[in-house]
Amino acid sequence: MDFDLTREQEMIRREVRSFAEKEIAPIAADLDAGEHFSSTLTRKMGEIGLFGMIVSEAYEGQAMDYLSYIIAVEEIARVDGSQAATIAAGNSLGIGPLYYFGTEEQKRRFLPPLCRGQALWGFGLTEPTAGSDAGGSTTTAVRDGDNWVLNGSKIFITNAACDMTLGVTVQAITGTRTGGKPEYTCFLVENGMPGFKAVPMHGKMMWRASNTAELYFDDVRVPQANMLGQKGDGFHQMLQTLDGGRLSIAAMGLGGAIGAYEMALKYARSREQFGQPISKFQAIAFKLADCATEIECGRNLLYKACWLRDRQRPFAKEAAMAKLYCSELMGRVADHAVQIHGGYGLMKDYHVERFYRDHKLLEIGEGTSEVQRIVISRHIGC
Amino acid sequence: MEILVLLKQVPATESLIAIANDRVSIKPDGLKYVMNPYDELAVEEALRIRESQGGTVTILSVGPAKAAEAIRTGLAMGADKGILIDPGNLTCDGLATAKLLAAAIKPMTYDIIIAGHRAVDDDNFQVATALAELLGIPNISMVVKQTLADGKIRCLCTVEGGTKEVEATLPALIATQRGLNDPRYASLPGIMKAKKKPLETRSIADLGLDAAGLQPLVTIKALKMPVERKGGRVIEGDSVAVKVAALVKALHEEAKVI
Ligand SMILES: Cc1cc2nc3c(=O)[nH]c(=O)nc-3n(C[C@H](O)[C@H](O)[C@H](O)COP(=O)(O)OP(=O)(O)OC[C@H]3O[C@@H](n4cnc5c(N)ncnc54)[C@H](O)[C@@H]3O)c2cc1C
DSSP states (O other): OOOOOOOHHHHHHHHHHHHHHIIHHHHHHHHHHTOOOHHHHHHHHHHHSSSSTTGGGGGGGGOOHHHHHHHHHHHHHOOOOOHHHHHHOOOOOOIIHHHHHHHHHHHHHHHHHHHHTTTEEEEOOOOTTTTTTTTGGGOEEETTTTEEEEHHHEEEETTSSSSSSSEEEEEEEEOTTTTTTTTEEEEEETOOTTTEEEEEOOOOOOOOSSSSEEEEEEEEEEEEEGEEETTHHHHHHHHHHHHHHHHHHHHHHHHHHHHHHHHHHHHHHHHHEEEGGGGGGGHHHHHHHHHHHHHHHHHHHHHHHHHHTTTOOOOHHHHHHHHHHHHHHHHHHHHHHHHHHHHGGSSSSSSSHHHHHHHHTTTTTTOOOHHHHHHHHHHHTT | OEEEEEEOEEETTSSSSOTTTSSSSSSTTTTOOOOOOHHHHHHHHHHHHHHHOOOOOEHHHHHOOGGGGHHHHHHHHHOEEEEEEETTTOOOOOHHHHHHHHHHHTTTSEEEEEEEEEOTTTTOOOOHHHHHHTTTHHHHHHHHEEEEEEEEEEEEEEEEEEEEEEEEEEEEEEEEEEESOOOOOOHHHHHHHHTTOEEEEEEGGTTTOGGGGOSSSOOOOOOOOOOOOOOOOOOOSSSHHHHHHHHHHHHHHHHHHO
């Protein structure tokens, strides 16, 4: 077994870490407080190559391995969940489906600005009445000559309603399969198409500096050229996208856990009560020891899933396990971190409270913890 | 423009330094190494010159095999190629380092050499100056701004409390000072591309030198840790006026700074 990262992976970690500490850390709390998605910061992340990380150079991607991408997400999440969300959703959900399923023409047209980090693209699966049960969605697309006419709505769609958004990949029902189940197809809906409206959602508890949107489709005419892949491929495309997306959510859990743990350790060593640093109290020290141990477990699980993926081996089970474990890991660590900070941990001046809030989405987005357990239990033969 | 950049790999400034048992070196275990911060400014300035004038940026470093990491970082920032001069088990002082660099650089064509004015590990302040002397070219140090025109370089340099403007004919060596620029991050694609950029290693023998002529003129006899900083002191007093008076007295008589 070789646990060493390559020299390039080490460098990526170092560079992304220093970028995150210098460019994101100083403004993360303000962006969070103001519920402010920053396109300036997003463009800066694009400049250092944080978008299109696994896309080939032909479409102006960065042509990296999956583990490098995951390390980058981890390092951003170590400092701020919202920015990590912009990156993870941008790569896995925005760019991913276009790259894996798009026609040559679609890829040439849409990918370059996304990979340069000058624009964003959303991925619309969830609907007001269809979350975990994505097969229960009701948005429809009906053929009319060379166009498809879309009707319906989507909710909670990341990166889909900011000043950098170009459009969104939308799953819609295009017919009925033999056996009676709906047939799904994905469409690339571009901003400005008549009848398409994207509205930013406000009042989030977490990821407050990430852009989340509600989408409305009211007789939106989408040309056949904007169908992603083949008619009927939609459901399969969505599942495959989510398998990869889970790894980036896991990376956010791991990175966020590391960030919270490091703050807690530093605080515990400097805060004195009863005449000694609180890190000397076994009750505190054991919490930190547990955090360090679990972080190590989470990293090994996640990196192994990436290792499988980079070798084109099946990784869906490990991806679900990593997503489940790392998102819950961050919850436990952020909880300990706030506890170790005492009253200060509840104040915005200390960033652990943001980590405590940001963590919760990870157990819900891209398949809830319950759904991950369903996926895993199927894999192990239950 | 053919631009050469000199860089050194040094322990990261936030590293916890411990003195080794020999008392003349530091313990290498667990140290994180980075590019000397002044050399980051040098790489950045070189890239900016290349971007405006065209040309190539070549990085030279004297150090062990591990120092190639710092060169790779420079390549990832955008430099074109790297040369690592590995002195083997020879301990180099500032002059020996300059001699090695001079031997490597003499057969090369270059318009400008950019170095950090010092490396933050040894704080020698010598290599750049000694190298310019060995090459017989002008040397301008503590540069915070430079402009190139008509085969000349004009620099703004910091001097105690102010700046001075100086000019020299190319080829010349300039040494960076903080404020010159804001070094870029190595972009992720830059990191991947750096993999394929040429990086050659040369030994003392490759440079046509021998260790006998490079023996250090200066040797370290002992290293000592700085005295641990004492905690701050709060000036007590009943009123602001009393406190200010006490503070002024302390600054004048104890700290002797005013
Ligand atoms: C900030 C944010 C960003 C998001 N970004 C996107 C995006 O970019 N694109 C996108 O398509 N979606 C996105 N989502 C949506 C997200 O994926 C859904 O919220 C998630 O899949 C859960 O769906 P739901 O909210 O409808 O919950 P529900 O599915 O209604 O679940 C409610 C509860 O019931 C449980 N439950 C449901 N079914 C079962 C079952 N079979 N067995 C046991 N328990 C079950 C769930 O685990 C959960 O605890 C985002 C959500 C948020 C909050």
